Amino acid sequence: MYQEVILDHYKHPHGRGLRDGDAEVHHVNPTCGDEITLRVKYDGSTIADVSYEGQGCSISQASASVLNDLLVGKELGEARKIQEVFLELMQSKGKLEPDDAMEEVLEDAVAFAGVSKYPARVKCALLSWMAWKDATAQALGETDGAAERKTA
Amino acid sequence: MTVAHQGLSGLLDTEAIRKDFPILDRTIHDGKKLVYLDNAATSQTPRQVLDVLNEYYEQHNANVHRGVHVLAEEATALYEGARDKVAAFINAPSRDEVIFTKNASESLNLVANMLGWADEPYRVDHETEIVITEMEHHSNIVPWQLLSQRTGAKLKWFGLTDDGRLDLSNIDEVITEKTKIVSFVLVSNILGTHNPVEAIVRRAQEVGALVLIDASQAAPHMPLDVQALQADFVAFTGHKMCGPTGIGVLWGRQELLEDLPPFLGGGEMIETVSMNSSTYAPAPHKFEAGTPPVSQAVGLGAAVDYLSAIGMDKIAAHEHAITEYAVKRLLEVPDLRIIGPTTAEERGAAISFTLGDIHPHDVGQVLDEEGIAVRVGHHCARPVCLRYGIPATTRASFYLYSTPGEIDALVDGLEHVRNFFG
Numbered sequence: 066m067y068q069e070v071i072l073d074h075y076k077h078p079h080g081r082g083l084r085d086g087d088a089e090v091h092h093v094n095p096t097c098g099d100e101i102t103l104r105v106k107y108d109g110s111t112i113a114d115v116s117y118e119g120q121g122c123s124i125s126q127a128s129a130s131v132l133n134d135l136l137v138g139k140e141l142g143e144a145r146k147i148q149e150v151f152l153e154l155m156q157s158k159g160k161l162e163p164d165d166a167m168e169e170v171l172e173d174a175v176a177f178a179g180v181s182k183y184p185a186r187v188k189c190a191l192l193s194w195m196a197w198k199d200a201t202a203q204a205l206g207e208t209d210g211a212a213e214r215k216t217a
Numbered sequence: 218m219t220v221a222h223q224g225l226s227g228l229l230d231t232e233a234i235r236k237d238f239p240i241l242d243r244t245i246h247d248g249k250k251l252v253y254l255d256n257a258a259t260s261q262t263p264r265q266v267l268d269v270l271n272e273y274y275e276q277h278n279a280n281v282h283r284g285v286h287v288l289a290e291e292a293t294a295l296y297e298g299a300r301d302k303v304a305a306f307i308n309a310p311s312r313d314e315v316i317f318t319k320n321a322s323e324s325l326n327l328v329a330n331m332l333g334w335a336d337e338p339y340r341v342d343h344e345t346e347i348v349i350t351e352m353e354h355h356s357n358i359v360p361w362q363l364l365s366q367r368t369g370a371k372l373k374w375f376g377l378t379d380d381g382r383l384d385l386s387n388i389d390e391v392i393t394e395k396t397k398i399v400s401f402v403l404v405s406n407i408l409g410t411h412n413p414v415e416a417i418v419r420r421a422q423e424v425g426a427l428v429l430i431d432a433s434q435a436a437p438h439m440p441l442d443v444q445a446l447q448a449d450f451v452a453f454t455g456h457k458m459c460g461p462t463g464i465g466v467l468w469g470r471q472e473l474l475e476d477l478p479p480f481l482g483g484g485e486m487i488e489t490v491s492m493n494s495s496t497y498a499p500a501p502h503k504f505e506a507g508t509p510p511v512s513q514a515v516g517l518g519a520a521v522d523y524l525s526a527i528g529m530d531k532i533a534a535h536e537h538a539i540t541e542y543a544v545k546r547l548l549e550v551p552d553l554r555i556i557g558p559t560t561a562e563e564r565g566a567a568i569s570f571t572l573g574d575i576h577p578h579d580v581g582q583v584l585d586e587e588g589i590a591v592r593v594g595h596h597c598a599r600p601v602c603l604r605y606g607i608p609a610t611t612r613a614s615f616y617l618y619s620t621p622g623e624i625d626a627l628v629d630g631l632e633h634v635r636n637f638f639g
Contacts (some may be wrong), residue, residue, distance in 0.1 A: 066582065067637070075638075097578050097594055100606035120608060122576035123638065189578065 066185060067123070070176040075123040080133030084116040088204035092196040094188050099125040103196040105204050110141045115197060122189050124180055129173045129193035136197065144201075147171065148194055155190050156183050222621040225542055229527065231620045237263040237523075238618055249588030252623045254324050254629075256425040257406050257434060257614035259456045260593050262520075266459055269519035273512050273596040281511055282485055282502075296511050300501070301517030306521045307451065308442040309468055316467040316474075316501040317514050321433040322356035324452035325400070327504060328429050329360040330480040332398055333368055335567075339397065339427065339477060343369030346395040348426070350375040350383055351604055352405045352411075355597040357431045361400065369412065370397070377604050381408040381557035383453035388420050396426040403446075404434040404565035407598040408557030409540075411435075411564055420446045427473070433457060434565055436466075437524075437616070439533040455513065460520035462536035464513035467504070474500035524617075532617045536566040539615045543568055545625045550631050556601075556610050567614035569596070572631060575638045581636055584611075588628045620629040 078144045083089075086104025093100045099121030106114040115136055118131050150170050153159055159182030163175040175192045235241050238261045243251045253261060273295065279288035281296045297312075304312040318324045320524060332341045341347060347361050347370050365372040373391055376384045383401075390398055395623075399421045404411050414430065421428045429450040432441055437458035443451050455464035469477075479486055483506030488496040497503045523571055524532065541561035547553055550572035558564045566599055581593035592612045595602045613627055 072638070097576075098602070099576075099578075099606070118578075123579035124578070183582075186578070186582070 066179040066186070066204040068179065070173050071123065071127045074127035074130035078133075080114075080116060080130065080137065081118070082116060084113065084114055084156060086116060086200075086204075088200045090106065090196050090200045090203065090208050092199070093123070094125065094192050095119070096185070096188065097122065099189055099192055101125070101129060101193050103129070103193060103200055105197065105200040106205055107201075109142075112136050112139050112141065112144055117196075119122040119193070121192070122186075124177075124186055125189040125192045128148075128174075128177065128190045130173075131177075132193050132197060133174060135174060139140055141201070148198060151177075151194060152191065154178055155181050155187050158184075182213050222542070225339055225538045225621060227531075228621075229531060229535040229617055231535075231618055234527070235430065235618050235620075239264060241415075241618060246586055249586075252589040252626045254613040254615065254619070254623065254627060255590045256437075256616040256619070257457070257596075257612065259462070260382060260437060260459050260616050261618070262461065263459055263523050265523045266461070266516050266519045270461065270512055270516045273515050273625075279325070280508055292511055295515045295518075296509065296530070297469035299514040299521075302518040302521045303466055306525060307466075307468055308444055311471055313499065313501055314468055314471050314474065316504045317509050318465040318467055319463050319510060320331045320456075320465040321431060321452045321454040322360075322465075324450075324454075324465050325357050325429070325431060327480055328398075328400070328450050328452070328469075328510070329364045331477040332427075333364050334478045334480070335476075336478075338425075341368050341370045341397045341475075344395065345397040346371045346373055346393065346486045348373050348375070348392055348396050348399040348401075349602050350368055350401045351377050351411065352381075352383065352408055352412075352598065353400075353402055353600075354406050354431065355434070355599070357400055357402060358600070365394055371395075375401070376407075377601070380559070381405075381410050382563075383412055385413070385416055388416065391425055392417075392420045392426060394424050396421070396424055400426045400427060400429040400431065402431040402434070404432075404438070404567075405557070405566060405598070405601075406434050407588060407596040407601050407610065409564045409567045409569070409570050410558055413563075414448070415447055422447075424579045431505045432443040434567065436535055440529040449473055455520065458517075458520055459523055460500070461513045463510045464515075464517045469500070471500065473505070479503050479506070483507040485509070509597055510520070527617065535617055536615055537561055537618075539619050539624065540566045540568070540619050541622065542566065543613065543627075544616065546624055546628045547631075550628060553631065556591065556605055566616070566619075567612055569610035569612045571610055572634065575634060577609040579638060580611045580631070580634050583634045585629070587626075587633060589627055589630045591627075 086106045089104045091102045101119035103117040274368040277291040279292040428448040430448045432453040436453035451468045456462040486506040556569040577593035
């Protein structure tokens, strides 16, 4: 489960720290107390930045770092596709062996495939991704602005 | 390794005891020996209890207190026999003071609901106060929050000292003439703290408040004498003391159980029923509506037999020695901070700690890969984590079958965790 890639992102997180954004959300994982505050910044339909602060286990923190790597600079449609593929992988209960096509989409995030075998940890891996989805919806005016929401 | 353990006194013959627990022989993760250190969550079940459960279902299973056939009579005798065993185990003055519930949470909720529906002088209402502590399990917080919200009663609590003890310095302001009930944990499931009962009971008695003690982490580990505690109610659960899940106990003083109203209505708790009204059976049946957890009660009776045969004072001495050794060894681990008392005095056999900045989920996961089972998280006592400014802890908790070798395995495992994330 603890792939070298995951440990690297945990020890040296990419894009950590809060910067200017169009919307901010705070998500918690109530079962273990993982927390993340995440901001998104859009430049038209391009993701200009995803900045975050958080505390929690290596899986939740590394996942936020990978998200930053993957999504910043992408078009919204493409980012949503990545998010969906990652969600599919995390919900696979360890039964999905990432193929080349998936690896091309998810890059470092395929390292989380092993995490999907541990039901208690899937929420950790998804925390930042659900926060990003929520923040994006808010930034684009798609919600009523419920800033505080649990991922559980 | 054994040389280092020779100084430990009061240890039980764990080699013999562990033979009673088949699960302790399990290997996990490709042949790693199971080191089970999650006893505060649930204990393992000895063959003696498993055999009784099997025999119950193979020979005696029936519903209780109804039917005149042989099986019904046998099942009833076994169920009521378990009540006798539990009553003796906690030195209850009367077997009728022992109410079977499904767990300690239900026992605590039962008292909260009795008091919410009670007449004077027990009634909790908007002019009265409820007192708990900051180190309670959620099961001894939320029922009182609910009662407070429904009645308007004020909920107050004792805070904690930096070293994980109850802060009783303001006891006279916390427990007042308005206090109707003081409910507190005897041994904390997260801090391990063994609380001073006498001071709290004395103050509660001064103002005429009832006292409820959550003994979930005490009943499995030490002699429990409800008369010596001088409380009005004592709650605990079966699955933490070698019994099955689905069985809990509420002990209450007889005159209170006579006076207080039932909570759940149904079969078994009545005397007569008409379409207009009903009268109720005497306690304990008044509080046991519906088919009770029969086999589970019988299993708890067997667990009580098992523990009593070893001796609760011997179990307490064993755990004290193990805890003392564990505290000493854990404090040798760099960056490890014990959350709770850092000595074995006035403390139970559950030790919570943090390990540098490594999140407890990561600690627990890597320990699991080494075969070591611990609990991670807030242990259903989130206010304690907030009090000490931590998101969660790792908790190792011991029982009568725990060995110094398992403590060594834990310490080695923690070194591995540190290297892994270091």
